[in-house]
Amino acid sequence: MKLSALTRTRRGRAVLAAVPTVAVLGILMGGVAQGAVPVSMAISGQQFKIAADSLEGTGFSQYAGEAKDVNGKEHPVAIANIKDATLHNLCQSVKVPGLPLGLLISAGTDPKNPVKATDLQIAMSDLRGTATFGDIRIGVDASTVNTKAHGDEGDFAMDSDSIDIQGLKQVSSSTSAAVFQLTDLHLQISDGTECF
Template identity: 65%
Template sequence: MKLSQLTASRKGRVALAVIPVTVAISVLLGGVAQGAVPVSFAISGSQFKISADLLEGTGFSQYAGLATAEDGSQHPTAIANIGQANLYNLCQSVVQDTPLGKVGLLISAGTAEGAPATATDLQIGMNDLQGTAVFSNIRIGVDASTVSTGAKGDAGDFAMDSDSITIDNLKQVSWSTQASVFQLTDLSLKVTDGQECF
């Protein structure tokens, strides 16, 4: 195989493995919108970064979970659910080491003023979150099986929920993201040599 073909093939695999916002997502994950238990899927084993200047959401819950890779390895995560979310100046990046060096995928959306990226039934499996958060009518210590969102955790697990959430200067490291609908206004997708959101 020629070097140019190897490069294209490898970059193509990176893109296919990490883009959670393709057109097919609304079809594949439609069950989330029906209030079903969160959809389970094998993660790639690669973490990715998400940032936004501002996240505004309604219908929020959070509880502990596990992300399982195809090889069976499990990663503890915080599962966050948001019924409706607006993300201003959204960025998502993933970087993988390849025989040709670092190859990355950088996605941006919601960059125009007054036109954020939007998500319905957003669920994120993360292990690091930074930002300044404000919760409305928060409940801490509820049973994960009784949270106010359609997606729920296991009975007996510790959880929290709130009517709404606002996070300024959002930065998070995640294993998975899914939504019943993810609308990316002003979408830009670039293959990079390792550039990340933060």
């Protein structure tokens, strides 16, 4: 998977990538319920919120970069990749700027049927939760991380064999996945209510 949509630059990379908690990941949902999603896309520039009771994943990497909108404006983001992810009780919310209106999505509310995704790539600006990393490596070269997607040679990065986040709360600019399976999907127009 190539990162044509998320243009990496060296500005501020060490600052974004140095904190493992920010490094962690965000989670899914770019408005696509299931199927292949192209990585090369211009972001809207509007952020959305994602929350989940828990996220478990294998094959994780993170580095800092920038995502471009349709006008070519660059937005600094932390780029996270997860090979395989499972999320429980997922919520995504998007507000319409200037109006008491929004979109509210939930999925994976049944503990026996969580949300699943493969080859996730998330561009985010904020992440909160309690994170546990298995076999973590901090300070590796971004071109050598253990995921298909990777950063540029000489850039700071981190990766781990596994990741577990409890009480996930994330602010994201974009998410893409090779396969994104949302069980018990519920999408509704809201009064601007957000996940957190």
